[in-house]
Amino acid sequence: xxxxxxxxxxxxxxxxxxxxxxxxxxxxxxxxxxxxxxxxxxxxxxxxxxxxxxxxxxxxxxxxxxxxxxxxxxxxxxxxxxxxxxxxxxxxxxxxxxxxxxxxxxxxxxxxxx
Amino acid sequence: xxxxxxxxxxxxxxxxxxxxxxxxxxxxxxxxxxxxxxxxxxxxxxxxxxxxxxxxxxxxxxxxxxxxxxxxxxxxxxxxxxxxxxxxxxxxxxxxxxxxxxxxxxxxxxxxx
Numbered sequence: 425x426x427x428x429x430x431x432x433x434x435x436x437x438x439x440x441x442x443x444x445x446x447x448x449x450x451x452x453x454x455x456x457x458x459x460x461x462x463x464x465x466x467x468x469x470x471x472x473x474x475x476x477x478x479x480x481x482x483x484x485x486x487x488x489x490x491x492x493x494x495x496x497x498x499x500x501x502x503x504x505x506x507x508x509x510x511x512x513x514x515x516x517x518x519x520x521x522x523x524x525x526x527x528x529x530x531x532x533x534x535x536x537x538x
Numbered sequence: 539x540x541x542x543x544x545x546x547x548x549x550x551x552x553x554x555x556x557x558x559x560x561x562x563x564x565x566x567x568x569x570x571x572x573x574x575x576x577x578x579x580x581x582x583x584x585x586x587x588x589x590x591x592x593x594x595x596x597x598x599x600x601x602x603x604x605x606x607x608x609x610x611x612x613x614x615x616x617x618x619x620x621x622x623x624x625x626x627x628x629x630x631x632x633x634x635x636x637x638x639x640x641x642x643x644x645x646x647x648x649x650x651x
Contacts, residue, residue: 426580466643467626467641469638514581527571528583529581531580
């Protein structure tokens with residue numbers, strides 16, 4: 425157990441639907457990062473939050489949004505889902521807002537859009 | 539876009555042999571990190587090397603960094619079947635001006651017993 429908790433582990437949904445992925449960071453970590461991993465694109469950075477504020481944005485589609493709550497857990501919302509959104513979604517956390525130390529990753533949510 | 543690129547994409551060796559993976563990156567960095575991912579699982583942080591360091595060791599892992607060539611290598615000595623996994627290098631985006639890591643596409647290592 426890495427200390428980063430992601431739920432659910434698996435999600436199967438239909439095209440056009442909306443889902444919410446949840447992440448609880450390791451205790452004491454203030455930063456949360458979301459990554460999408462697919463076979464053809466590798467590990468793509470989506471977005472980072474630090475202590476409740478958006479810190480950095482990557483290749484995140486407009487259909488996707490995220491937020492970090494006062495208790496530091498984060499949610500990634502994916503809407504108008506398409507087949508191409510099927511992927512592993514990882515959350516990672518770190519103490520600092522910049523990658524001066526390693527990240528701790530959760531075990532991921534496998535999203536399948538049918 | 540990818541900052542780091544690992545080479546080779548796949549590597550197959552026998553147990554007991556050494557495995558070397560390389561990573562090249564494009565822009566200046568503050569540090570470079572290596573991660574391991576077992577199939578379909580989360581990534582695990584292995585080692586971090588700062589831009590002012592040239593070599594670092596951790597157990598059977600040895601990492602080198604050449605900032606003039608913008609490259610790094612990860613050596614796993616005396617490999618074991620349990621080392622079978624994908625290995626990724628990651629660098630801080632744009633030399634640390636942003637708070638995230640950019641990952642390469644990884645090297646898939648297979649260690650045969």
